[in-house]
Amino acid sequence: MDKGKILIVDDSEMNRSILADMLEDEYEILEAEDGVDGLAMLRSHGSAISLVLLDIVMPRLDGFGVLAAMNQSGLIAEVPVIMISAESGSAQVAKAYDLGVSDFIARPFDALIVRRRVVNTLLLYAKQKRLTAMVEEQIRETERQSSLMIEILSHIVEFRNGESGQHILHVRTLTDFLLRALMRKTDRYGLTSQEISCISVGSALHDIGKIVIDEHILNKPGRLTVDECTVMKTHSIKGAMMLDALEGHKDDPLIRTAYEICRWHHERYDGQGYPDGLVGDDIPISAQVVALADVYDALTSPRVYKPPFSHEKAVEMITGGQCGVFNPLLLECLTENAESIRALLAESGEQSAARESRNIVQESVRPANSSVSDRTLRLLDYERMKYSFFAAMTREIQFEYTISPSVISMTPWGAQTLGLDEIIMDPGRDPKLQAVLGDDGWAEMLEKLRQTTAEAPNISYDCQLTYDGQSRWYQIILRSIWSTDMPPRFEGALGKAIDIHDTHEKMTYLEKKAARDAMTGLYNRAAAKERIETRMADRPQSNYAMAIFDLDFFKSANDQYGHQFGDQVLKVVADRLHRSVRGSDIACRAGGDEFLLFLEYNTDIERTVDRIFHSLCGPYENYDISVTMGVALAQLTGKSYEALFQAADAALYAAKRAGRAQYRFYDESLKDTLSAISDIDDEQGGTDQ
Amino acid sequence: MTLQECYAAMEADYDDVLGRLRSERLIQKFVLKFLDDPSYELLCTSMDGGDLDTAFRASHTIKGVCQNLGFTKLGHSSHELTEALRGRDAGAAAGLLDQVKADYAQTADAVRAFKQSQGL
Secondary structure: OOOEEEEOOOOOHHHHHHHOOOOOOOEEEEOOOOOOHHHHHHHHHHHHEEEEEEEEEOOOOOOHHHHHHHHHHOOOHHHOOOEOOOOOOOOHHHHEEEEEEEEEEEEOOOHHHHHHHHHHHHHHHHHHHHHHHHHHHHHHHHHHHHHHHHHHHHHHHHHHOOOOOOOHHHHHHHHHHHHHHHHHHHHOOOOOHHHHHHHHHOOOOOHHHHHHOHHHOOOOOOOOOOHHHHHHHHHHHHHHHHHHEEEEEEEOOHHHHHHHHHHHHOOOOOOOOOOOOOOOOOOOOHHHHHHHHHHHHHHHOOEEEEOOOOOHHHHHHHHHHEEHHHHHHHHHHHHHHHHHHHHHHHHHHHHHHHHHHHHHHHHOOOOOOOOOOHHHHHHHHHHHHHHHHHHHHOOOOEEEEEEEOEEEEEEHHHHHHHHOOOOOOOOHOOOOHHHHHHOOHHHHHHHHHHHOOOOOOEEEEEEEEEEOOOEEEEEEEEEEEEOOOOOEEEEEEEEEEOHHHHHHHHHHHHHHHHEEEEOOOOOOOHHHHHHHHHHHHOOOEEEEEEEEEEEHHHHHHHHHHHHHHHHHHHHHHHHHHHHHHHOEEEEEEEOOOEEEEEEEOOOOHHHHHHHHHHHHOEOOOOOEEEEEEEEEEEEHOOOHHHHHHHHHHHHHHHHHHOOOOOOOOHHHHHHHOOOOOOHHHHHHHHHHH | OHHHHHHHHHOOOOHHHHHOOHHHHHHHHHHHHHHHHHHHHHHHHHOOOOOHHHHHHHHHHHHHHHHHOHHHHHHHHHHHHHHHHHHHOHHHHHHHHHHHHHHHHHHHHHHEEEHOOOOO
């Protein structure tokens, strides 16, 4: 287990280190030298701090200031504080206890006492948290049971009614929804969450009065006579009377609410309802809402005498006054939320019942302002608000990916830039995303993410993104998200894409430049060697040839026509070479007037070499360019750059000795021949003389 | 000079501190640190400048440190000074400051002598 963190806030360095020495074997110690520092620590570590040892007298902000701030943020409920001080005035002590301090440690410190107090306080807090959890669990269980009882009772009524078993659940779900929508719309009714829960639960009892109605009237298939109708209408007041007769529970909020609902759920806003003909908001809001929910569900559910109506049809009938007049605000709640209501009623009723009891537990167990969950939710809301604010402002492509559901959400700017949606469902099959990332782009990203671990979650790589008809290089930075299970499960990722196109272009350009001979634009020797070796390693099955050639008596061209002309000749040769080879061949100026060519071939290499050789020779202005060439085949030398080079070099030497202006293939007879390259200087030197 | 002799020289209670901190190594560590604590300096300058708030905090800190280290004599005089300063009683504080200065000198001398004898 991790060591608990203890924060020591004291302005005396010596006092801090005495305490630290006493505790550091068993705890991780954080130190702050005054109240302001202490608060900063509390803010950044939050409830990760197990306990605070707090001095009273400190510069900038004293211990009471720290306590006040901890009370305000609610942190005092989560992090126990032990006051350390030589202050012994009882007013001080009382004030500290009032501010939520758990214990005191008086100076001078006694190692045993300090350790023991710390342990006791930590144990006490842990126990308290456990007990709170147990009480919550108990209340939840009780709540669940009473909810179950109410459901059984109302189902008995329904059963006798011959109605579908879903009616009660629908009314309850709808009541809850309409009340919450109403609260968003107006503060006229000022209901607390707890009252809303109470009304929703109570709604299940709206028809209990029907239990005393004669079964023949209740389940009569045809139209009721006037007398029968009068009897039927008594169910509202009968239900109310049953509840009123519950000795000892009459004042229970749930019973009061259920009473209102039973009695008045057939009242109408214009006073035309029954039994009391109440008008407008004289009808309790609980009964108004249940009345609407009752009518709506009756219309949209099948009955023996009618098919189910659609949401639109039901709303049309209700707003048209065919079922009586309702509170216009409530009607707005109904008409404005068609989609949500449809989805809601499709949901299982069981879930909504469970949700209900949870609500009640949360409301009743936790004091409204200092509750842990409230504070956590507030913090979460704050973080969410902060994130969405910055996300909306940023001119960066940022995104979040979750596996389940498989969704990418992007910053607005990012989505706009790439021409994507801000929310991408099932990214593997999104054609727009595929167009941006390329066919395998998404698979590649997932592959990269799978290579990460919970311990090393970060990874970055470069790739091209295509949008607006262009491809640009981006650096993708990813951080994978893992569950806290053992072993951790991959859950998704956070990511960012940075446009590195310009830098990338520059790098490519520089790379190209570094690989090329400045005058001819051919590869330089080092670059050619690297490419040749890579090629042979990548495709070991192919046939390869290397040709080395130089210009005959080039030195004399320089001498005769000047160096500029000599350079011109080199460019011409490079150009001729360039034109007579394929893009996949590797052409290189190896140095001076010496060139190297590397070919991959399938069939007649002799003809190819012959063609290239002749294309190189021929007049340029008044100068007759002629070359001597040595060629080596990897078949003979083996697939090694050095071996090829030496063999081609030996062939070149032999060709020179045979009188220049020709090419020659390397063969076994040249095995011990000297190098031509090392002779080049000699030739030039010779001409100089 | 032993640690006990050092405590004796400053008229402090070695047995008390050993009983609480339970380790000679720790006591020695903190006794040597005593000379580095800036509170005494701060007390003198703030008293000179008439800044009684700061003087109170400094004196309070000295008192706390002395309590922890079992420096009985300096602890006693700094306690009296702290109380005078808590009431922002400049007159009484000025008188008590002399005693604190004398006790601090005696305490600091003893610690320095101990430090020297340890070759530190």
